[in-house]
Amino acid sequence: MTGERTYHHGDLRRAVLTAALDVIAADGPDALSLRDLARRAGVSHAAPAHHFKDRTGLLTAVAAEGYALFADALAEAPDLRERGVAYVRFALGHPAHFQVMFRPELHRADDPALLTARARATTALRAGVSGLPDASRGGDDRLAGIAAWSLAHGFATLLLSGNLDEPVGGRDPGEVFRALAGLVFTQEDDSDG
Amino acid sequence: MTGERTYHHGDLRRAVLTAALDVIAADGPDALSLRDLARRAGVSHAAPAHHFKDRTGLLTAVAAEGYALFADALAEAPDLRERGVAYVRFALGHPAHFQVMFRPELHRADDPALLTARARATTALRAGVSGLPDASRGGDDRLAGIAAWSLAHGFATLLLSGNLDEPVGGRDPGEVFRALAGLVFTQEDDSDG
DNA sequence: CCCGGAAACTTGTCAATGACTAGATATGGC
DNA sequence: GCCATATCTAGTCATTGACAAGTTTCCGGG
Numbered sequence: 001m002t003g004e005r006t007y008h009h010g011d012l013r014r015a016v017l018t019a020a021l022d023v024i025a026a027d028g029p030d031a032l033s034l035r036d037l038a039r040r041a042g043v044s045h046a047a048p049a050h051h052f053k054d055r056t057g058l059l060t061a062v063a064a065e066g067y068a069l070f071a072d073a074l075a076e077a078p079d080l081r082e083r084g085v086a087y088v089r090f091a092l093g094h095p096a097h098f099q100v101m102f103r104p105e106l107h108r109a110d111d112p113a114l115l116t117a118r119a120r121a122t123t124a125l126r127a128g129v130s131g132l133p134d135a136s137r138g139g140d141d142r143l144a145g146i147a148a149w150s151l152a153h154g155f156a157t158l159l160l161s162g163n164l165d166e167p168v169g170g171r172d173p174g175e176v177f178r179a180l181a182g183l184v185f186t187q188e189d190d191s192d193g
Numbered sequence: 194m195t196g197e198r199t200y201h202h203g204d205l206r207r208a209v210l211t212a213a214l215d216v217i218a219a220d221g222p223d224a225l226s227l228r229d230l231a232r233r234a235g236v237s238h239a240a241p242a243h244h245f246k247d248r249t250g251l252l253t254a255v256a257a258e259g260y261a262l263f264a265d266a267l268a269e270a271p272d273l274r275e276r277g278v279a280y281v282r283f284a285l286g287h288p289a290h291f292q293v294m295f296r297p298e299l300h301r302a303d304d305p306a307l308l309t310a311r312a313r314a315t316t317a318l319r320a321g322v323s324g325l326p327d328a329s330r331g332g333d334d335r336l337a338g339i340a341a342w343s344l345a346h347g348f349a350t351l352l353l354s355g356n357l358d359e360p361v362g363g364r365d366p367g368e369v370f371r372a373l374a375g376l377v378f379t380q381e382d383d384s385d386g
Numbered sequence: 387c388c389c390g391g392a393a394a395c396t397t398g399t400c401a402a403t404g405a406c407t408a409g410a411t412a413t414g415g416c
Numbered sequence: 417g418c419c420a421t422a423t424c425t426a427g428t429c430a431t432t433g434a435c436a437a438g439t440t441t442c443c444g445g446g
Contacts, residue, residue, distance in 0.1 A: 008394060008441060028298045030223060035432060044396045046435085051394090055433065102354055105221045140376070146360055147344065147373050154347025155339070161295055167339055180340050183333070184377050199412085202424080228403060237425045239406085244423090248404065389446085396439070403432080410425070416418085 013051040015041045024096035059106040060114055066097030067117035074124035081181045084152040088177045091156035206244040208234045217289035252299040259290030260310035267317035274374045277345040281370045284349035
């Protein structure tokens with residue numbers, strides 16, 4: 001399978017998508033060039049457009065795939081704190097997806113696949129707020145949700161942009177976030193430990 | 194002064210910088226084109242390069258100016274909570290600066306002006322952590338600092354990307370953040386109210 | 387078997403851009 | 417008044433995204 005060049009690539013869509021993730025993870029979405037991806041896949045410069053329409057289409061596909069994976073990752077977390085840990089781990093484990101997901105100006109806002117996947121992720125994200133102990137909520141679920149999301153998102157974002165390199169040191173970021181959450185949301189009991 | 198076209202613009206550097214801020218605030222840094230800025234300033238397409246070297250140079254200048262303004266804004270805040278409020282207000286009040294500041298891949302990392310301004314902002318940012326009541330710190334200043342920064346940065350970032358439009362509604366984001374901080378850092382007394 | 391339509395891919399082209407070079411013009415110190 | 421220099425112009429090149437039109441392969445119906 002590797003090396004056979006027929007007129008039909010076989011799975012050009014996946015190949016381009018994967019190459020795009022490599023480039024984005026290494027140099028950010030701005031460095032993405034359709035023509036470069038075509039070269040990597042060994043096809044003509046216009047071939048990718050057939051699968052993604054244009055650059056925005058490709059990035060929209062990346063975002064949609066990202067939100068789908070994100071929703072899965074969040075759904076596996078048992079409680080709010082672990083959801084936060086999963087949030088951070090996803091950002092570090094899928095930096096390309098994550099970066100593109102939270103840059104709406106890169107997307108086709110009305111793409112059906114994107115909307116569906118994002119809705120699923122949003123649901124998974126909100127699911128856990130009611131699990132917070134009362135003392136931490138201060139009686140306002142919505143505010144607590146914003147706080148939790150902001151904390152996880154800020155931590156993940158700062159990590160990805162290299163702004164927390166020394167403070168975190170070599171420690172596992174997931175663990176650091178667990179400590180953060182413990183510090184910030186006064187854990188009285190919650191589910192497990 | 195408006196309309197006089199001499200060979201020398203007068204203050205092309207400032208004019209290009211200001212135009213750049215407009216474009217970035219409206220359409221993000223990706224939409225920035227040196228040639229477009231030149232057109233807006235009424236000069237030839239290569240004129241901006243003389244002041245900023247290249248696109249990266251311009252964005253580096255934006256980031257440097259942003260960090261300088263940011264440091265000033267943070268320095269005026271009396272305590273940690275207000276520093277967070279100032280953080281959020283800065284992000285919303287200077288969206289172009291803020292966006293560029295936290296996208297290191299857009300900068301010339303070794304630019305002296307950038308390094309100086311960022312160092313000043315970092316100092317201002319860290320200054321307030323020791324002001325936290327003990328119960329909130331959990332004995333770890335560094336962790337509390339990360340928590341505070343993550344919360345403010347996450348909230349600001351999510352706001353700017355349009356992800357908190359409905360939850361925040363029409364309320365003043367600074368006020369919302371004040372509430373967030375009160376919820377998250379169990380305020381026992383702190384300075385003012 | 388083959389035939390026709392559709393999907394996948396190629397080739398060619400255009401306008402826009404960033405970067406670079408060389409040259410023209412104004413400015414300010416002396 | 418004069419010259420070094422900062423500022424700006426004009427011209428060029430390679431790269432890119434987008435689009436149009438043509439070519440090759442695939443696949444299902446007859």
